[in-house]
Each structure stands twice: as C-alpha cells, then as structure tokens.
Amino acid sequence: MPQDGTAPDIAWWHPASDETVDWLAWANALPYCQNLGLVCVELNAASATFRMDSSTLTPNPNGAVNGGTVAAAADQIMGALTMRMSEPGLLPATGSLHIQFHLPAWAPLTFRATALGGGRRTKFVEVVVEDRSGNRCATSQGTMIAGGSAGPPLPSS
DSSP states (O other), X not given: OOTTSOOOGGGGSOOSSOOHHHHHHHHHHOHHHHHHTEEEEEXXXXXXXXXXXXXXXXXXXXXXXXXXXXXXXXXXXXXXXXXXXSOXXXXXXXXXXXXXXXXXXXXXXXXXXXXXXXXXXXXXXXEEEXXXXXXXXXXXXXXXXXXXXXXXXXXXX
C-alpha cells in the first residue's frame, strides 16, 4: 500500500479472464473487503454472496456488528457486483445507498447481492444481510454508476 494509505490501482483492475475463479480471487484481494473481513463465495454478472465471520471493528454493546460496518460492507459488495456486470474500464461509484435495519446483525453474516437492472452505466443493486441464524437483519438498495469514479480510468482489458 502506498505511503498515503491509498490502495494501489492494480487492486481494481478486472481479472485476466472472465472465469469465475478469477473473479472470486479478484474480489477477495480487494483491500477494503479484507479490511472488513469479507470473503466472496460467489460472484457472477447477476448476483454475489459474501460472508463476514466476525466484525473487524468493535461490535455493539449487544455483540452485534455495528450498522455502519454493515452499511460499509453492503456498499463494497455493490461496487464489486457492479464491476462484474460492467464493461471493463468503468470504475463504479456509489450514486445512492439506502439501508434498513430489521434485527441485530449477529455474526457470522451472509450478504446476498442481486442486480436489479439498469443501463450501461447506471446499475441498481440490492443486498440482503442475513444473521447467524439465517434471519434477514438488514436490506440495502443502491444506485451504482459504472465509470462514475473521479479516479483515473482503468486500463482496458
């Protein structure tokens, strides 16, 4: 990681191939996924599944994963899924993020992301968060803009 704390650009490049195993390796190497303790177990052009075995940040007093951590994870997952379903070279940015909390988020958590449609650049994504008992503890919806990042464009594959 560079001295300024930013992630190296290489982390966001598309995998060398479109094979599922390469996309899984790509998602699991993302620095912010690692920071949050997220592990990608599925990533295709329409859906993704991530797991968080425990919170890497201090949990709430009741032992649940803090809502801010859950929201950050949902946002990161939306970005990964948007990368998977977008043209190479379009780095996604969050246009909107809404989250509803239904129950305490007791780890381990499962995040199930689903593409809800959109166009070439605008993507709509939902992430359902399930707690250790399989109960829905949060639901997030977001609008992602492929190519909306202010950063430099990614190299074309």
